[in-house]
Amino acid sequence: KQSRKIDGDKVDLAEQSLLNKLIRHSLVRNRNQVEVLQRDPTSPLYSVKTFEELRLKPDLLKGVYNMGFNRPSRIQENALPMMLAQPPQNLIAQSQSGTGKTAAFSLAMLSHVNPANKWTQCLCIAPTYELALQIGQVIEQMGKYCPDVKLAYGIRGNRMERGIKLQEQIVIGTPGTVLDWCTKYRLIEPKKITMFVLDEADVMIATQGHRDQSIRIHRQLTKDCQMLLFSATFEDSVWRFAEQVVPDPNIIRLKREEETLDTIKQFYVVCKEKEDKFTALCNLYGSLTIAQAMIFCHTRKMAAWLTANLTKEGHQVALLSGEMTVEQRASVIERYRNGKEKVLVTTNVCSRGIDVEQVSLVVNFDLPVDMDGNADNETYLHRIGRTGRFGRRGFAVNMVDSKHSMDIINQIEMHFNRRITKLDTSDLEEMESLMS
Known part of the structure; x- marks a missing residue:
């Protein structure tokens, strides 16, 4: 194969x-x-x-x-x-x-x-x-x-x-x-x-x-x-x-419908390490009345860590990763689509082909990069294209934890010719005004 x-x-x-x-x-x-x-x-x-x-x-x-x-x-x-x-x-x-x-x-x-x-x-x-x-x-x-x-x-x-x-x-x-x-x-x-x-x-x-x-x-x-x-x-x-x-x-x-970014507001949040990203994610999630969110991680290990921590915080979380059988994945997606879980944590396996109308927030916990460590623009588009579907408003938030990941944000901005706005998740008022 x-x-x-x-x-x-x-x-x-x-x-x-x-x-x-x-x-x-x-x-x-x-509507294509x-x-x-x-x-x-x-x-x-x-x-x-x-x-x-x-x-x-x-x-x-x-x-x-x-x-x-x-x-x-x-x-x-x-x-x-x-x-x-x-x-x-x-x-x-x-x-x-x-x-x-x-x-x-x-x-x-x-x-x-x-x-x-x-x-x-x-x-x-x-x-x-x-x-x-x-x-x-x-x-x-x-x-x-x-x-x-x-x-x-x-x-x-x-x-x-x-x-x-x-x-x-x-x-x-x-x-x-x-x-x-x-x-x-x-x-x-x-x-x-x-x-x-x-x-x-x-x-x-x-x-x-x-x-x-x-x-x-x-x-x-x-x-x-x-x-x-x-x-x-x-x-x-x-x-x-x-x-x-x-x-x-x-x-x-x-x-292709995914190629429109007009209905998606894009942000980035500067963090230090994964614990910091996690705090930012909880702030973000707490201040937004979100229908459903999808969170993308780079590795299965990170996805498992994040799922465990979100669950501890009392969130209903579903996890999708590559070692699951196709049938298991389908059943997780079905539960998520039916609203049984509000948050889906996933590796890249799932960036394609999942249409859930009520996704209003996509978070890149890890930014998508290609083999050479450059921005993977196509994957970025696929991921954030999960929100703002069917003409609805959506939000995409990118976690930046190094100079390298800031470079990637700049590459993505250049590629799509769209500005990605800086967001301070600890300032609730600013966040509410930007995301309203």
């Missing part, structure tokens, strides 16, 4: 993705702008505001409503008409977890298949076993009223009898198993696949083997097969891969 080591805790991309899916029962309300680049700019661009406009089969529409979706999300408004268009159109879409993409391509697959044909028509690959199961659950729920549409999981441990052809119209799996089913065991006739979905492309290509297997699967398919590729990020490597796999694509990019 490839992971990036940041802040003394590993960020595993596939785990991160699964975590996001586990904690997102509902769509994130998204959606950019759509059409392959054929002359064809009318059309988006939908209701699921009825898509003219889905009644059983499928019933499944969609049964899942609690009452209207399409931003990405669905634009992506679904393209995915369901006749003749079929290829699509590359950038969207974070929680924007409704899994539901969108699940709907596309379910509406694409011909239930009368007892062979595999739609193929979807995801980077891990768990992600494949997650997608499958969405399809099973959505296709609840379509009894003739069957689904098979091309995942490790799912042994199939050789020499027979699968009758399931939809197969979801991981690249290695799916490739074996197409080539070695011939359970799937690749030339009969008419829709190919590649999810989490950025995670997929971070694993060398997966990247090659995906390309080998893709080579088996016909030129007419509809290709849909999704990725949360669009770095150059993802683009190059997407261009290899998706000819003549329509492109949808969801502009």
